[in-house]
Amino acid sequence: MRKILWGIAFVAMLCLAGSMSRAQDAANGEKTFKAKCAACHGADAAGKSVMKSPSIKGKTAEDIQKVLSTSPRHAGLKSLTADQVKDIAAFLATLK
Ligand code: HEC
Numbered sequence: 429m430r431k432i433l434w435g436i437a438f439v440a441m442l443c444l445a446g447s448m449s450r451a452q453d454a455a456n457g458e459k460t461f462k463a464k465c466a467a468c469h470g471a472d473a474a475g476k477s478v479m480k481s482p483s484i485k486g487k488t489a490e491d492i493q494k495v496l497s498t499s500p501r502h503a504g505l506k507s508l509t510a511d512q513v514k515d516i517a518a519f520l521a522t523l524k
Contacts, residue, residue: 439492449520457519460512464505473523485524 462471468481473485481501484491492513496502508516 436469453515453518454522455519457512459471460508461519464508465516468501473506473520485517487517487520489514492517 434509436501461473465473465484468479469484470476470481472487473483489510493510496505496513498507
């Protein structure tokens with residue numbers, strides 16, 4: 429019985445740790461987004477017509493990675509690491 433309870437507690441802890449680290453990714457991504465992307469895409473990622481930039485809400489890490497390597501508009505952002513891109517995507521996924 430005891431073993432089962434410990435098992436349940438362990439699984440609950442893992443779930444908690446998992447959701448906390450995702451929230452942390454999104455928080456980091458928000459910082460990077462505000463510093464590197466918000467000027468063109470807007471603070472809420474909805475895009476800015478003056479900059480001719482589209483909404484990027486809900487874009488995935490692959491979408492961002494592709495744009496960074498193909499779009500001249502994003503040439504200055506090639507130094508972003510894969511982790512930073514993943515964090516930005518985690519943040520964009522929180523926007524509706
Ligand atoms: C200098 C202004 C500028 C900055 C800074 C900028 N973008 Fe963009 N972005 C654009 C413009 C303009 C487009 C549309 C044309 C293009 O793809 O080049 C675009 C397109 C995109 C697209 C493709 C959207 C689609 O629907 O095809 C994604 C994804 C994107 N940007 C992500 C980002 C991310 C993430 C950052 C920050 C790391 C960023 N951008 C920073 C101007 C910018």
